[in-house]
Amino acid sequence: MAVVTRDGEAAGPAAGTSRPAAVSRFYTGMLNLEWLTKAWWTILSISLFAGIWELCWAFGWADPKLLPPPHIFLGNLAEQGKFFNTATRWQVGQAMNAGPSAFESVMITVGATTARVFVGLAMASVLAIGMGVLIRYYHFFDKLVLPTITLLSPVSPIAWLPVAIFLFGIGNAPAIFMVVVALFFHMVLATVAQIDGVSPNFINVARTMGASKRQIYGRVIVPAILPGMLQVLRLNLFGAWMVVLVAESTGVGYGMGQVIMLARNTFNPSLVFFTIAVIGVLGFAFDWLLRQAQRRILYWLPDTKEKLRGL
Amino acid sequence: MAFDAPPTFSSKDAVVCRGVGKTWAAGTRRAHNALTGIDLDVAPGEFVVFLGPSGCGKSTLLYLIAGLEDATEGQLWSFGDLVDTPSPERSLIFQETSLFPWLTVWENVSFGLSIRGAGKEERRSVAAEALQRVGLKAAMDKRPDELSGGMRQRVAVARALAMRPKVLLMDEPFAALDVQTRARMQDFLLDVWRDSGASVLFVTHHIDEAVALADRVVVFTSRPGRIKTIVPIDLPRPRNLFSREAEELRIRLTDLLRDEVDRAFAEQEALAVTA
Ligand SMILES: Nc1ncnc2c1ncn2[C@@H]1O[C@H](COP(=O)(O)OP(=O)(O)OP(=O)(O)O)[C@@H](O)[C@H]1O
Numbered sequence: 001m002a003v004v005t006r007d008g009e010a011a012g013p014a015a016g017t018s019r020p021a022a023v024s025r026f027y028t029g030m031l032n033l034e035w036l037t038k039a040w041w042t043i044l045s046i047s048l049f050a051g052i053w054e055l056c057w058a059f060g061w062a063d064p065k066l067l068p069p070p071h072i073f074l075g076n077l078a079e080q081g082k083f084f085n086t087a088t089r090w091q092v093g094q095a096m097n098a099g100p101s102a103f104e105s106v107m108i109t110v111g112a113t114t115a116r117v118f119v120g121l122a123m124a125s126v127l128a129i130g131m132g133v134l135i136r137y138y139h140f141f142d143k144l145v146l147p148t149i150t151l152l153s154p155v156s157p158i159a160w161l162p163v164a165i166f167l168f169g170i171g172n173a174p175a176i177f178m179v180v181v182a183l184f185f186h187m188v189l190a191t192v193a194q195i196d197g198v199s200p201n202f203i204n205v206a207r208t209m210g211a212s213k214r215q216i217y218g219r220v221i222v223p224a225i226l227p228g229m230l231q232v233l234r235l236n237l238f239g240a241w242m243v244v245l246v247a248e249s250t251g252v253g254y255g256m257g258q259v260i261m262l263a264r265n266t267f268n269p270s271l272v273f274f275t276i277a278v279i280g281v282l283g284f285a286f287d288w289l290l291r292q293a294q295r296r297i298l299y300w301l302p303d304t305k306e307k308l309r310g311l
Numbered sequence: 312m313a314f315d316a317p318p319t320f321s322s323k324d325a326v327v328c329r330g331v332g333k334t335w336a337a338g339t340r341r342a343h344n345a346l347t348g349i350d351l352d353v354a355p356g357e358f359v360v361f362l363g364p365s366g367c368g369k370s371t372l373l374y375l376i377a378g379l380e381d382a383t384e385g386q387l388w389s390f391g392d393l394v395d396t397p398s399p400e401r402s403l404i405f406q407e408t409s410l411f412p413w414l415t416v417w418e419n420v421s422f423g424l425s426i427r428g429a430g431k432e433e434r435r436s437v438a439a440e441a442l443q444r445v446g447l448k449a450a451m452d453k454r455p456d457e458l459s460g461g462m463r464q465r466v467a468v469a470r471a472l473a474m475r476p477k478v479l480l481m482d483e484p485f486a487a488l489d490v491q492t493r494a495r496m497q498d499f500l501l502d503v504w505r506d507s508g509a510s511v512l513f514v515t516h517h518i519d520e521a522v523a524l525a526d527r528v529v530v531f532t533s534r535p536g537r538i539k540t541i542v543p544i545d546l547p548r549p550r551n552l553f554s555r556e557a558e559e560l561r562i563r564l565t566d567l568l569r570d571e572v573d574r575a576f577a578e579q580e581a582l583a584v585t586a
């Protein structure tokens with residue numbers, strides 16, 4: 001009898017291991033499929049938009065000199081690339097055709113702008129979250145700085161542009177300063193709002209367990225506001241992309257904003273749309289990355305989106 | 312008085328309330344007198360059940376005893392000390408679920424220990440023991456959102472027990488459970504109570520539950536909450552809940568409660584008419 005039972009048990013786990021493996025393989029397949037459909041929808045959405053534009057051109061409604069359709073402004077990468085990374089080209093003693101190739105120029109410019117966006121966003125986040133937590137942690141700090149922050153937060157980034165130049169001249173510093181100053185005040189207010197939205201029950205639980213003020217902030221409030229803060233970060237990523245172009249148009253050596261400015265001054269609509277396309281793709285890619293990070297970090301959030309879709 | 316000495320109370324009772332009252336949002340237009348004139352002594356190791364119509368201030372009183380809210384009238388003591396802040400000696404199990412969604416079940420249960428700086432080994436073993444008692448040891452590594460409402464409430468019970476409190480405050484902890492699970496949880500709670508020697512203050516709407524658990528049942532009036540009567544339950548333990556005495560107690564408590572609920576509804580209707 002005993003032997004039979006033991007055999008039965010031995011067979012059990014063996015069957016158990018093969019099945020989850022099959023199930024998980026099935027799921028990976030499903031996930032890939034989901035990914036593919038998502039990609040298809042993205043392509044469809046963009047094609048539809050581009051297609052309408054191309055049709056307008058084909059019917060002669062859109063003047064190719066003012067609104068060149070995608071096949072024109074994307075058609076000649078080498079030509080467009082010439083206008084990127086102007087930094088080395090205009091230097092004395094440089095031949096017109098020396099320096100990096102068109103593709104390299106685009107990459108250098110894109111890299112420079114992206115770096116400014118990220119440094120600015122990171123600095124703004126750290127400063128703003130720190131400030132928001134301090135405001136709620138120390139009551140006197142709240143009274144001391146919150147009025148000023150509220151006062152400054154509606155100021156348009158354009159208004160900061162001269163300040164950036166007075167303080168930092170030209171180069172990377174004013175562009176990054178612009179990104180930081182454009183995001184900082186909103187992000188402080190958003191952090192404070194997130195903290196105020198934490199369920200009082202969570203705080204009460206920690207208090208009854210004898211948690212100190214510091215422990216309540218570190219172990220309850222910070223994890224509780226994390227989902228909201230990542231959302232804030234995502235929205236501000238777009239904000240950073242918008243501001244950086246304004247900042248770069250003033251002269252930073254090279255950057256996407258500078259290219260747009262050049263296109264405007266030389267009346268080159270193709271170059272404008274080409275730059276817009278590049279920015280769009282970059283923004284999309286980074287938003288996707290941030291969403292992935294959000295999914296990893298915030299594993300505990302309920303999937304409301306799925307529920308809404310099922311309605 | 313020359314100086315404001317902290318008031319002391321000589322009694323070493325687990326909980327002492329003297330003239331305790333609470334007005335929410337005091338001094339504003341939305342002021343609401345939830346509780347007034349509460350005098351109550353709870354002996355160490357005593358099991359006291361609060362019974363009263365919805366909204367009469369039972370949860371409010373537990374908050375005051377836990378030290379989470381300040382009384383606007385009167386004072387409270389616990390083991391001779393004035394209650395003015397929360398303490399790990401008085402654990403409160405909340406009416407709503409209050410597990411941290413970012414921690415696993417066992418991390419939730421051992422949250423109080425991690426506050427004290429206990430190591431992972433110790434925390435895990437204490438959590439395992441506490442979860443064992445509520446029959447959820449298998450769910451240790453799950454996240455709260457993977458559990459049912461009743462399971463979450465049992466985890467909250469385990470979390471309170473892991474603190475080894477001297478006073479256990481429970482706000483309708485078994486309200487979400489089915490009859491069988493509830494009966495098991497009641498037995499388990501009585502075991503824990505006997506082993507730990509803690510005083511338990513337990514809110515419920517179920518008269519059966521009150522008769523099954525309590526040494527004394529405190530019946531509240533509706534708004535503002537006052538103590539209407541205190542009914543001692545002198546049934547020997549383990550209790551035969553089908554005895555004639557138990558039945559009589561249930562009838563008596565039902566009558567007491569019905570009067571209050573009727574009064575509460577009558578008041579509400581009167582308010583609706585004048586408004
Ligand atoms: N945080 C709060 N702020 C303002 N008023 C409150 C607050 N909490 C409770 N109250 C009010 O105090 C009164 C008593 O509430 P309490 O939660 O103590 O009732 P309860 O007896 O526990 O009711 P139930 O049995 O429905 O849980 C209610 O009228 C409620 O509106």
Ligand SMILES: [Mg+2]
Nearest residue numbers: 369370406482
């Ligand atoms: Mg209540």
